[in-house]
Amino acid sequence: xSESNASATRITPGNALRPEDIAAADLRPSADxxxxxxxxxxxxxxxxxxxxxxxxxxxxxxxxxxxxNIALDLIGHARSFLSYAGHGLDxxxxxxxYFRREPEFRCAHLFVQPNGDFARTIARQLVxxxxxxxxxxxxxxxxxxxxxxxxAKAVKEVDYHRDHSSQWVLRLALGTDESRRRMIAGLKLTxxxxxxxxxxDQLIDTLGEAAVRPSTLRAPFDSLISALxxxxxxxxxxxxxxxxxxxxxxxxxxxxxxxxxxxxxAREHPGATW
Amino acid sequence: MATAPxxxxxxxxxxxxxxxxxxxxxxxxxLISEDSRIEPRDWMPEAYxxxxxxxxxxxxxxxxxxxxxxxxxxxxxxxxxxxxILMAKVQDEAxxxxxxxxxAETLGTPRDKMTxxxxxxxxxxxxxxxxxxxxxxxxxxIGWLVDGAAIANQVPLCRASYGPYGRAMVRICKExxxxxxxxxxxxxxxxxxxxxxxxxxxxxxNRWYAPSLMMFGPPDDDSPNSKQSMAWNIKRFxxxxxxxxxxxxxxxxxxxxxxxxxxxxxxxxxxxxxxEHAPLDWNEFKEVLAGRGPCNAQRMERRRxxxxxxxxxxxxxxxxxxxxxxxxxxxxx
Amino acid sequence: xxxxxxxxxxxxxxxxxAAPEKRQPWPLWEVxxxxxxxxxxxxxxxxxxxxxxxxxxNARDLYTRRNEGVSLWxxxxxxxxxxxxxxxxxxxxxxxxxxxxxxxxxxxxxGVKHL
Numbered sequence: 132x133s134e135s136n137a138s139a140t141r142i143t144p145g146n147a148l149r150p151e152d153i154a155a156a157d158l159r160p161s162a163d164x165x166x167x168x169x170x171x172x173x174x175x176x177x178x179x180x181x182x183x184x185x186x187x188x189x190x191x192x193x194x195x196x197x198x199x200n201i202a203l204d205l206i207g208h209a210r211s212f213l214s215y216a217g218h219g220l221d222x223x224x225x226x227x228x229y230f231r232r233e234p235e236f237r238c239a240h241l242f243v244q245p246n247g248d249f250a251r252t253i254a255r256q257l258v259x260x261x262x263x264x265x266x267x268x269x270x271x272x273x274x275x276x277x278x279x280x281x282x283a284k285a286v287k288e289v290d291y292h293r294d295h296s297s298q299w300v301l302r303l304a305l306g307t308d309e310s311r312r313r314m315i316a317g318l319k320l321t322x323x324x325x326x327x328x329x330x331x332d333q334l335i336d337t338l339g340e341a342a343v344r345p346s347t348l349r350a351p352f353d354s355l356i357s358a359l360x361x362x363x364x365x366x367x368x369x370x371x372x373x374x375x376x377x378x379x380x381x382x383x384x385x386x387x388x389x390x391x392x393x394x395x396x397a398r399e400h401p402g403a404t405w
Numbered sequence: 406m407a408t409a410p411x412x413x414x415x416x417x418x419x420x421x422x423x424x425x426x427x428x429x430x431x432x433x434x435x436l437i438s439e440d441s442r443i444e445p446r447d448w449m450p451e452a453y454x455x456x457x458x459x460x461x462x463x464x465x466x467x468x469x470x471x472x473x474x475x476x477x478x479x480x481x482x483x484x485x486x487x488x489x490i491l492m493a494k495v496q497d498e499a500x501x502x503x504x505x506x507x508x509a510e511t512l513g514t515p516r517d518k519m520t521x522x523x524x525x526x527x528x529x530x531x532x533x534x535x536x537x538x539x540x541x542x543x544x545x546x547i548g549w550l551v552d553g554a555a556i557a558n559q560v561p562l563c564r565a566s567y568g569p570y571g572r573a574m575v576r577i578c579k580e581x582x583x584x585x586x587x588x589x590x591x592x593x594x595x596x597x598x599x600x601x602x603x604x605x606x607x608x609x610x611n612r613w614y615a616p617s618l619m620m621f622g623p624p625d626d627d628s629p630n631s632k633q634s635m636a637w638n639i640k641r642f643x644x645x646x647x648x649x650x651x652x653x654x655x656x657x658x659x660x661x662x663x664x665x666x667x668x669x670x671x672x673x674x675x676x677x678x679x680x681e682h683a684p685l686d687w688n689e690f691k692e693v694l695a696g697r698g699p700c701n702a703q704r705m706e707r708r709r710x711x712x713x714x715x716x717x718x719x720x721x722x723x724x725x726x727x728x729x730x731x732x733x734x735x736x737x738x
Numbered sequence: 739x740x741x742x743x744x745x746x747x748x749x750x751x752x753x754x755x756a757a758p759e760k761r762q763p764w765p766l767w768e769v770x771x772x773x774x775x776x777x778x779x780x781x782x783x784x785x786x787x788x789x790x791x792x793x794x795x796n797a798r799d800l801y802t803r804r805n806e807g808v809s810l811w812x813x814x815x816x817x818x819x820x821x822x823x824x825x826x827x828x829x830x831x832x833x834x835x836x837x838x839x840x841x842x843x844x845x846x847x848x849g850v851k852h853l
Binding site: 150180189192202203206207224229307397404 | 469472473476479480481482483484485486487488489492493495496499500502503506541591594595598599601602707710711714715716717718719720721722723724725728
Binding site for chain 1: 788800803
């Protein structure tokens with residue numbers, strides 16, 4: 132990537148921060164900050180795992196490349212957050228990704244939702260990219276310098292993800308009858324998991340200015356989505372929100388399969404390096 | 406290097422050649438003999454166009470089908486760093502397929518037609534991708550041996566006489582330099598790892614060695630098209646020359662890995678100045694080429710499925726573009 | 739299907755495809771990349787996209803994965819007008835033999851400094 136001036140010990144927003152820099156730095160996040168970083172890292176890790184499936188299966192070759200770029204951005208964010216969390220938990224990014232059990236993961240339910248067809252994947256991307264943009268554009272001002280630095284790099288990337296998903300929502304919603312039907316169906320399957328993203332809890336209270344309060348992101352999220360939906364002639368799906376719990380390790384049926392596949396090789400060879 | 410004029414080998418053009426065709430042919434022959442480049446709108450013999458269209462589209466198909474054995478391991482890559490590298494690599498292959506389809510399109514065949522030929526089973530791709538990638542070490546062996554062989558083949562193609570092909574190859578070779586290295590690094594880590602890891606690495610090298618040597622194509626005395634391709638400056642070295650050079654490189658590199666090549670007949674022949682290797686099983690090659698490889702059906706099915714499942718998306722985007730264009734026209738009117 | 743240069747920077751009109759498809763495929767776009775400020779956009783290759791917005795995004799994803807650019811142009815391949823290659827002779831003949839347009843023509847001043 133860039134000439135990485137991102138010094139291992141001086142982490143400041145604006146540098147093109149690499150996960151390796153975070154891993155190598157001498158950082159001591161508190162237990163609470165580490166827990167928060169796990170949430171953010173797990174969200175991106177799990178979604179990246181989902182998106183990786185599309186590479187070699189996308190509707191057009193150009194889209195294989197586009198979704199590949201997004202998956203690569205997300206795994207980069209995940210590695211940074213997990214490496215940072217690892218400093219507080221005395222673990223590496225790979226310990227955290229490959230050797231935690233299902234209830235130890237902290238991702239919200241949205242991120243593990245199945246890919247479905249392209250419309251369902253785009254619906255999930257729409258929500259995630261808009262949520263993450265609002266989140267990171269505030270987290271870059273966190274009182275925690277490392278979280279701020281990771282967010283400052285990530286926000287520019289998810290801004291592009293936001294654009295990618297919006298462009299596709301317009302095309303699918305206003306393209307053909309079939310694409311419109313599929314787009315609406317995809318949104319309907321996705322929307323029950325939106326609410327969980329914006330729930331505050333004890334940890335957020337404790338972290339104060341180091342974290343971003345999820346509930347504060349809801350209004351800007353809604354207003355951007357409403358504007359896009361107006362252009363795309365779509366309605367917010369009238370579906371009840373699902374009970375969340377991902378942040379506390381309560382997951383849907385999907386996560387177990389995803390982890391089984393992701394972790395199988397690493398667990399066959401505990402202690403090995405790759 | 407100016408090769409002998411290709412005139413003798415060129416199929417005689419029709420007797421009723423027009424003045425214009427004759428001028429075009431003379432210019433083509435002059436450009437080839439000067440080792441210059443042919444560009445899309447230049448006159449070219451029909452056989453030259455066909456040869457290139459076939460070769461470039463096969464090359465493009467190989468990149469696209471070649472994504473599959475590696476994509477198979479993205480979800481199970483054993484570390485996050487390796488997962489990111491593998492995703493970037495498989496994604497690059499989609500990009501390389503795109504560059505090559507673009508080059509092939511300059512010869513007059515639209516990409517859609519090439520894709521349809523592929524999924525209808527009418528087009529070929531490199532047989533190597535019909536072997537299964539069954540362990541993680543295969544990611545190493547594919548990078549080191551398969552990409553290594555591909556690079557050895559491709560570097561001379563950067564000077565191919567057809568401009569768009571050469572330019573696509575320049576870009577691809579530049580980007581692929583990391584592909585072989587990451588494969589080598591995977592094997593090196595495994596070879597220096599636990600006994601089980603080392604065994605996995607050796608097993609993968611054993612399985613991919615012979616198929617990677619066959620990637621250079623049949624032996625020279627059984628390669629009917631090679632001569633013409635060399636006369637046209639598409640191909641610069643013979644299959645056996647490239648294969649021998651590759652064996653010479655691998656035999657040194659495998660020592661660094663602390664592994665062995667499954668071939669006890671490798672030696673440098675001082676007389677011919679060529680690396681010799683054990684005979685290859687060309688019957689197997691022909692079987693795989695004829696569609697009886699372990700994964701032929703699976704690879705084709707996967708490509709077909711992706712293309713067909715994506716049809717509604719491509720149509721939606723095209724319909725949206727049409728609607729927008731129509732709306733803009735009405736507004737302007 | 740629109741015209742057809744791609745990696746070919748000297749022509750846009752490839753021979754017409756044999757049989758028209760029943761669906762109109764995404765048109766072809768030519769991509770030009772400015773590698774850094776102060777330099778021109780240079781032809782990088784081509785791609786398919788349904789419209790201009792997606793073309794410029796696909797170009798970003800395909801042609802700038804390794805920091806290759808700071809700016810992109812995309813142009814419908816069918817919009818590129820090419821000098822007729824069959825007329826190459828007369829089209830590019832005039833400058834031949836007009837060596838006096840080049841500094842190297844003026845040898846008498848060799849060795850004079852700052853000239």
